[in-house]
Amino acid sequence: MLDSKLLRNSLDLVEDAFKKRGFEVDLTVLQKLEETRKALQSDTEKMQASLNEISKEIGKLKATKKNTSVKEKEASGLTKDIKKKSSKLDSILEDLNSFSLGLPNIPDPDVPVGSSEEDNLEIRTWGSIPEFAFQPKDHLEIGQLIGGIDMEAGSRITGSRFSVLKSDLAGLHRSLTQFMLDLHTKEHGYEELYVPYIVNSDSLIGTGQLPKFEKDLFKIEGDENYYLTSTAEIPVTNMLRDQIIDSKELPIKWVSHTPCFRSEAGSYGKDTKGLMRVHQFEKVELVQVVEGGNSEAVLEELTSHAEAVMQALEIPYRVVSLCTGELGFSAAKTYDIEAWIPSQANYREISSCSNFKDFQSRRMHARWKNIDKNTNELVHTLNGSGLAVGRTLLAIIELNQLEDGSIKVPEALRNYFSKDKISLTESE
RNA sequence: GGAGAGGUGGCAGAGUGGUCGAAUGCGCUCGCUUGGAAAGCGUGUAAGGGCUAAUACCCUUCGAGGGUUCGAAUCCCUCCCUCUCCGCCA
Known part of the structure; x- marks a missing residue:
């Protein structure tokens, strides 16, 4: 939510910002x-x-x-x-x-102005795009070869866009989660949270999913306004709803591993194969809550924490700054981290790191006590995936494939996964 | 699921129709005191909003919503949450 004083006194500034977003009102x-x-x-x-x-x-x-x-x-x-x-x-x-x-956040001044993906600004790239001496397969083909991905079972159990992981791939998936959590708690100073996966409508209003984006969510039948969470951002950030935090507590750095449930309404025909776009996936989410004033620098830091996972897993990637038209409703600025996906010969989003400034905290009434000024001020909230586990698994499968379809396990996972190679032998 | 108790400021805890936004204690702020600290003494200390250049001032809020009344933390109704006991259960 925007500052009502801004809406009253600087309407032209708000109008200009909305125009850049392509938001008409x-x-x-x-x-x-x-x-x-x-x-x-x-x-x-x-x-x-x-x-x-x-x-x-x-x-x-x-x-x-x-x-x-x-x-x-x-x-x-x-x-x-x-x-x-x-x-x-x-x-x-x-x-x-x-x-x-219903009004979106105002983009930061350094967000590139534009309307589509093409207008996103590439900030940096890391790693080199791999050259294969053979025709690389996509993750689904490999997954099926080694008996690790079963989409038919997913659709039988539930429906389309659901998957089942088996044996080594299920284990690798679990190892990835564990590795990410350890990295963020031990190296980056985040406190781990275990949170509800079902959230109420107040929480969803707080982070900005409601009232406008209900169609993206799975709603639970019943008297309560309960929804399956679409990202850990919702339960974790709402820890602070209606709270006044002592400045000694800040900055708060939380990491949480949760499943994410998304209806993917409006994505028919997009990424229909495999694990790229499914209704249920795992994500390790980073959330920071800071005093404001220097949240721009914190976004850089948080993004680097997500990048550290990419680098440790040796996944080539690039960081793009989303243009005004691609920016999420609540975000003032967003960096997407995109992994190189060989089968698509393209970079694909694997993490999204955003600064929401005081947009979410105003909705949530999340404040901190400024002792010097004796005032209560809105906190700034930030979050980023560190990383989306399913897509990370997908990237690793494709990037580390050998000609016969077996997969080399990244060095960084050696303490988490017992094998250094996943091969086809066990499947048949 | 059954029975009971309770939700008041950062915390604890009084307050059962009228100067109650709320006693008291703890915590915290500032000052005095001290070589320095503790103790002691004094002072200040809820949130949101309106109007202000800023004060001042005004409005709202005692779990949430509704009602009774000139007037509600206090009385009535509905809901939510927490705790205790019993039952069931991963």
Whole structure:
């Protein structure tokens, strides 16, 4: 959510930012609502103040056993008027709030302006694109050769875009998770959290998935507004909803491994094969909560933590800065880390690291106590995948394949996985 | 699932219709004291919003929502959460 003062006083700045995003909205609606709000609120508060005054007088009169019927009649009328006016005010405030909840964040000034993937700005690349002496296979073909990926079973058990991993690939998948968690907790100073995978609507509003993107989520039947989490960002960041944190606690660095459930509405026909785009995948997520003021530098740091996983696993990648049109709803700036995928001869997203500034914290009411100024200020929140486990497995399978379809296990996983090679022999 | 207890400020804990946004204690701030510290004394210390250049001032909030009343932390209704005991259970 944007600062209401910004919306009131610098509307042109907001309009300009939205234009860059390709986000269209009629902000005059906002201005009208705001005018009405102001008049109603000031009236209501004045009336309430005089009612409070009269009520106090009645209290004093009663204490001295004096007659109060005239005052009571006056107050009674006032009470009725206030009820009428404040219910109007309430509905205006609600309109104002729901309108504001639908407005996206303002991009940072250094975010490249553009409308599509092509406008993303490549920041750096790491590693070299591998040359194969043979025609490389895609991960699904390899997975099936070694009996490690079973898409038919996934669709039988549940439906399309669900998968089953077996034997060595299931183990490698688990090892990857373990490796990532250890790296972030031991080397990068993150505290590990185990969190609910089902979240309520308040949490989803807090991080920005609701009210606009409900179709991307799996909703759970029942009286509660419960949803399967689509990213650990939701439960982890909402740890701080309605909290005021002591400055000594900051920065907070949390890492959490969770499954992620996504409906992938609107992605029909995209990445239909294999593990690239599925309804359920595992992710190790990094979240940082900081005072604000230097969150730009923290985004660089957090991104480097995700990159460290890529480098340790020797996955060639590039980092791109998402252009204004590709930026997520809540983000002020996002770096995508894209792994080289041989079968597609292209870089594909494996991690997304974002700075949300105070956009999420304003929705969540997550603040920190500034002792020097004696004020409560909104924290800045950031997060990034470190990494998406399924896609990492996919990249490793493809990048480390040998001609016969067996897979070399990356050096970094030797302490986590018992073999240095996964071969076809066991499958048939 | 059954029975009971309870949700008040950073924490503990009073408050059962009227100067209660809330006693008291702890914690924390600043000051006095001290060579320095502790103790002691004094002082300040909830959040959100409105209006302000900024104060001042005003409004709202005692789990959430609704109701009664001139007036609700306090009375009534609904819901949520926490704890204890019993049952069931990974």
